[in-house]
Amino acid sequence: MGTTTPGVSANGTAGAVMVAEGLIKRYGSDVRALGGVSFAVRPGEVVAVLGPSGAGKTTLFRCLTGLTRPDAGSVVINGRDLTQASGRELRMARRDVALIFQQFNLIRRLTALQNVLAGRLAQAQTWRVVLRRFARADRQLALGCLDTVGLLDKSYARADQLSGGQQQRVAIARALAQDAKIILADEPVASLDPESSATVLESLRAAAAAGVAVIASLHQVHLARSFADRIIALREGALLEDAPNASFDSRALEQLYERAGDRLRNTAATL
Amino acid sequence: MTLAVPGGRGYPEPVVSWLSASRLRFIVLAVALAGFYSVSWHLAQVDPAKLAAGLPKMASWAVKAWPPATDELGVLIQRAAETVAMAAIGTTAAAILALPLCVLAARNVTPSMILYYPARWFLNALRGIDSFVFALLFVAAVGLGPFAGVLGIALHTWGSTAKLWAEAIENIPPGPIEAAAATGASRVKVLAFALLPDVAPNMVSTGLFWWEFNVRASTVLGVVGAGGIGQELKNSMDLLLFPRLLTIIALILAMVTVIDHGSEWVRRRLE
Numbered sequence: 001m002g003t004t005t006p007g008v009s010a011n012g013t014a015g016a017v018m019v020a021e022g023l024i025k026r027y028g029s030d031v032r033a034l035g036g037v038s039f040a041v042r043p044g045e046v047v048a049v050l051g052p053s054g055a056g057k058t059t060l061f062r063c064l065t066g067l068t069r070p071d072a073g074s075v076v077i078n079g080r081d082l083t084q085a086s087g088r089e090l091r092m093a094r095r096d097v098a099l100i101f102q103q104f105n106l107i108r109r110l111t112a113l114q115n116v117l118a119g120r121l122a123q124a125q126t127w128r129v130v131l132r133r134f135a136r137a138d139r140q141l142a143l144g145c146l147d148t149v150g151l152l153d154k155s156y157a158r159a160d161q162l163s164g165g166q167q168q169r170v171a172i173a174r175a176l177a178q179d180a181k182i183i184l185a186d187e188p189v190a191s192l193d194p195e196s197s198a199t200v201l202e203s204l205r206a207a208a209a210a211g212v213a214v215i216a217s218l219h220q221v222h223l224a225r226s227f228a229d230r231i232i233a234l235r236e237g238a239l240l241e242d243a244p245n246a247s248f249d250s251r252a253l254e255q256l257y258e259r260a261g262d263r264l265r266n267t268a269a270t271l
Numbered sequence: 272m273t274l275a276v277p278g279g280r281g282y283p284e285p286v287v288s289w290l291s292a293s294r295l296r297f298i299v300l301a302v303a304l305a306g307f308y309s310v311s312w313h314l315a316q317v318d319p320a321k322l323a324a325g326l327p328k329m330a331s332w333a334v335k336a337w338p339p340a341t342d343e344l345g346v347l348i349q350r351a352a353e354t355v356a357m358a359a360i361g362t363t364a365a366a367i368l369a370l371p372l373c374v375l376a377a378r379n380v381t382p383s384m385i386l387y388y389p390a391r392w393f394l395n396a397l398r399g400i401d402s403f404v405f406a407l408l409f410v411a412a413v414g415l416g417p418f419a420g421v422l423g424i425a426l427h428t429w430g431s432t433a434k435l436w437a438e439a440i441e442n443i444p445p446g447p448i449e450a451a452a453a454t455g456a457s458r459v460k461v462l463a464f465a466l467l468p469d470v471a472p473n474m475v476s477t478g479l480f481w482w483e484f485n486v487r488a489s490t491v492l493g494v495v496g497a498g499g500i501g502q503e504l505k506n507s508m509d510l511l512l513f514p515r516l517l518t519i520i521a522l523i524l525a526m527v528t529v530i531d532h533g534s535e536w537v538r539r540r541l542e
Contacts, residue, residue, distance in 0.1 A: 065453065094455035105446035109468040121456030121464055129460040171450075178454050 016040035017181045017213045018064070023073035025059050025237075033059040034070065035237040041182065041213045046205060048228035049217040052257055056237040057217040061186045064215070065097055066090050078181065095122050098175030100185035100204075100216075104167040108160035112151060112170045115159050116142040119177030138177075145173035148210070149203040165196025172203045176210065183207055185216035189223065201227045221253055336513035339521060347503060351522050354499035355530070357417045357492070358485035361402075361424025362432075366478050368425070369433035376433060377440035380448070380462060394437075397430025402488055406497040420497030424485050432481055439473040440466065472541040479534040486530050490523055500526075 013019050018041045025034040033056045041047055051057050062068035064075055066082045075082040080093045098119070106115045120138045121129060128134055134142075146152050149169040154162060159170065168188060175183045185204065189197035201216075201223065208214045218224045224231050224245075231248045233241040233256050240256055241249060276282075375381050375390035406423030413419050443466065451465035452458075493501020500523060507516040 091455040091457070094453060097453075099450065099453045101446060101450060103446055105450035107447045107451075107465050107468055109472075118451050118464060119454055121451060121454050121460050124460075126457070126460060126463075129456075130463045132464070174450075 013040045015042055017043050017077065018215075019074075019076045020064065021074050021076075023060065023063050023070045023075070025056075025063060025068065025070045032237050034063065036073070037234070037237070037239055038073075039232060039239065039242055041215060043181065043211050043213055044208050046208045046214045046227065046229045047216070047232060048224035048230070049215060049232045049234060050221060050224055050253070050256060051217075051234035051240075054236075055234040055256075057234055058186065059237075060234065061184055061215075061217065064184055065099060066094060091122070095178065096181045098178045098180035098183045098212075100168070100171050100175060100183060100188045102187040102190045104164070104171050106159040106167050106170055106174075109158065111156050111158055112146060112162065112166075112173075113139070113142055113155040115170050116145050116173045116177050119145075119174040119179075122178075142173070142177050145176040146170070148176060148206055149173045150199070163196065164192050165199055168192065168196070168200045169203045172200070172207060176207055176212070180212065182213045182215065185214065187217055187219065190219055197223065332513050336517040338514065339517040340512070340514035341518065343515065344518065347500065347519060347522055350498075350503050351500045351526050353417050354489050354493075354501065355486055355526065357420045357489050357497075357499055358424060358482055361421045361489075362428055362478065362482040362485050364421070364425040365428035365432050365481070368429045369436060372429075372433040373436035373440060374462065376437040379441055379443075379445060380466065382458070394430045394434045397426055398434055399430075400427060402427035402485070403491060403495065406492045407495045410496045415496040415498070417498030420489055420492040420499060423492060423497065424489060428481050428485060432477060435477045436470070436474050439470050439477070443469045476538045476541055479538055483527075483530055483534050487527055 020040070021038045023034050023037040024032075026032050037056070037060060039047075049057055049060070059068060063070045063073075063083070066075075066085065070083055073083065077093060077096050080089070082090070082093050082097075085093050107118065114132065117124075117134050117138060120134060120142070124134060124138060143152065143155060146155050149172050151166060151169050151173065154166060154170075159167060162170065172183070183204065188204070189200050192200060204214050204216060205227065216228075218227075225248075228245050230244050231241070232239065233253065235256055243249065372390055372394065375386045376394055378387060381387040381390070402420075402423040404423075405426045406420050409419035409422040413422065447465045447469065448461060451461045456464075489497075489499055490501040490504065493499045493503065494505045496502065500519060504516070504519050504523075507513075507519060
């Protein structure tokens, strides 16, 4: 199937912040979304997940966040298996994982700062959340996170008055404020123009520089090559390739998009 | 000058027979509507001759009503205030009761479908019974006076408001709530922080609408003995005190106009 035998053993799990092992997910009896995916991610590492539509990227991300329960396999974060957790335990585990969405998912009527403070929801006292009166320490932290993504001057602007790229950077600041160990970004730049995409990916790199592991699924191969430390290629629910960016086999990319239509093939060919 | 057809040839178009399925449907619908209205006309006992005979009587009342009686203006204004207060207390009580119920009755945020259906049934029952009917029952239970009106308004408005609020909640995009829940925050925090800002303007607007509506509705409640300006209206009508009746009608119009404009002004500023 693949050119290498990627897996946990190949990369090692020592010092890993997240270890996914043998993830299998089927929909119905014959649709195999994931067929035994394993990998580990270290703190500060930036991993790009590539693959054509239907390759299992979204299912993989949903398993990594506990939104979907895999049929087999485990996702261990901080010694806690997310796939076995439920209720309160799952909520505790989720604190370590911050999500970035394609559609940003900011609360549009709140300011950028308040949206970043949403990252403190789990820790803040309930009355402070209800009255939207966060502690000074939380407010200072949130402002710092906005500074990190270069949006300190927009702190008090309403979310729906920001551009798409700015909204996505606010979402990254929210992930930073959450003090998560891992940022999972599902198609973070798919609805952005090239310039905004670049600044958003820069912000994700800034988060990684602060020690957070970043896993981002991308559609554009050239973005993955310029942004990631490591590239994971998925096809038909299986790991096709898992290698550092520098030694990533371009032939694997061609294989990756081989059956994914002309548009994608052209994208890969321009590299 | 006619525009030349690009392509320059006759394109075939579908041939519609004179008795097509859609034309048949239209004829059946037209016959059904005609039948419905002719039956309704008879059931409602519409009789233009009676109206023609009655109009001069009304005109003579209008002549007798001038000039309006002002000797009891103080009392009447107090009764009008009673009506506004009845509507305000009833609507506010309804809003407070509706707050928890609208969460149960909104498909996207209800904690469980086991609670969703009973909540919906309960709200439909409250909504199905008019405040007038509730007031009639409460007059028998708690005696004559505005309090019976307050209870009647509260119960009917509870059902109506909670249903509209639940629909407002169901219409908001799920993304921001998902994003807030993904931080590991509890349900109460997520709803208070991510849902409330989005639906609050709509909720306040709906609440104001119901207050406005209830001010108009509660003028009628006086007829069943539930106090307010409506009670004076009925007394004057029973005693054929036309000048007093005119004063009361003018007062009601003034009251409703002021409240409509006030609440419209507030609602415009909510966006």
